[in-house]
Amino acid sequence: MYRWLGTAAGALGLLVGSLVCGAPAHAQGGAQVGTLTCNVASGWGFVFGSSRALRCTFAGSGRTEQYAGTIQRFGVDIGFTRAGVLIWAVLAPTSNLAPGALAGNFVGATGSATVGVGAGANVLVGGSNRTISLQPVSFEGSTGLNVAAGIGAINLRYVPQGHRGH
Template identity: 40%
Template sequence: MATGLTLLALLAAGIPAQPAAAGQDHVKIGVLTCAAGVEIGLLITSGEKVRCSFVPDKHESEHYYGHIRKFGLDIGITAASVIVWAVLAAEGTQYTTGALAGTYAGVSAEETLALGLGANLLIGGSNKGFVLQPLSVQGQAGLNLAVGVSVLELEHRR
C-alpha cells in the first residue's frame, strides 16, 4: 500500500518512478551541496528554503536556490542542516550551465532525536534526466520524524 501511494505521489508531482534514461548507465557529473535553515514539520507537509552550490566535474561552480518540501508524516522541529548529493546523468549527457534547474522528487526518510540522519534520493531537473544520490546524509539537531515524498525545486542563480 505504501509503495502504491509513493508511486501515485511521484506521478502527481510529474516525476517518473525511474529516471527518463532507465536502463542506461548513469555517471557522476558533479556534487550538489545544499544548506537549509530551521524546519518546522506539520503532519502532512513541511518545507524550507535551500541555498545550493554545484561543483561539476568539468565546469565552473554554479549556485542555485530553491525549496524542498516533504509530503507525508512529518512531525517536529529541526535546526539548520546540510545535504550533499552526487549528481548523476545518463552516460553521454552533455551538461550545460544551469541544467540542474527544475523539479526533483523521490522518497525520503529521516529521524532526529538530538542529532539525526536522513536520506533523499531524488530524480528530476532538465528533462528529468538527473539523479541526486545522497553522499552525505543530512546532520541536524532537534526532534523530528518524517517519512514521505520529497520535492526539491531548484532555480539557477546567475
C-alpha cells in the same frame, strides 16, 4: 501516539519506496558529473508536510554554480529541525551539462528520523526530461526532534554569477 507514528511512517515508507522503484531507468543511471551541496534552513514539520529554503552549490566539470530553492516533504513530518546540510552526487547521461541544467523540479521518496543528531536519505529524479538523478552522499546533519517520511520534492532556481547577492 508514538506507536501510531511508527506504523504510519512504516506504511508510508513502503508506499513511497514503490514509487521510487517506478522511476524511469534512464534517470537512475548515468555518470557522476559533480556534487550538489545544499544548506537547508531550520523549520517545523506540520503533520502532513514541510517546506524549507535551500542555498545550493553545484561543483563539477571544473566549475561551480549557485542555486536557490525549496525542499518539500509531503507525508508524515512532525517536529522541529535545525538547519542542516545535504550533499548529493549528481548523475546525468552526459558530462556536458549546460549552465543552469539543475534548475527545475526533482521528486522522489524521502525518509528521515532525527533525535538529537540525525540522518536522512533523499533520492530525487528530475531536470531535463527527468534525466538527472540526485543520489545521497552525505546525510542531513540536523539536530532536533523530527520524524519524516513521504514524497520529497526540490525546486531549484539557477542563480547566475552576477545575481548571487540577491
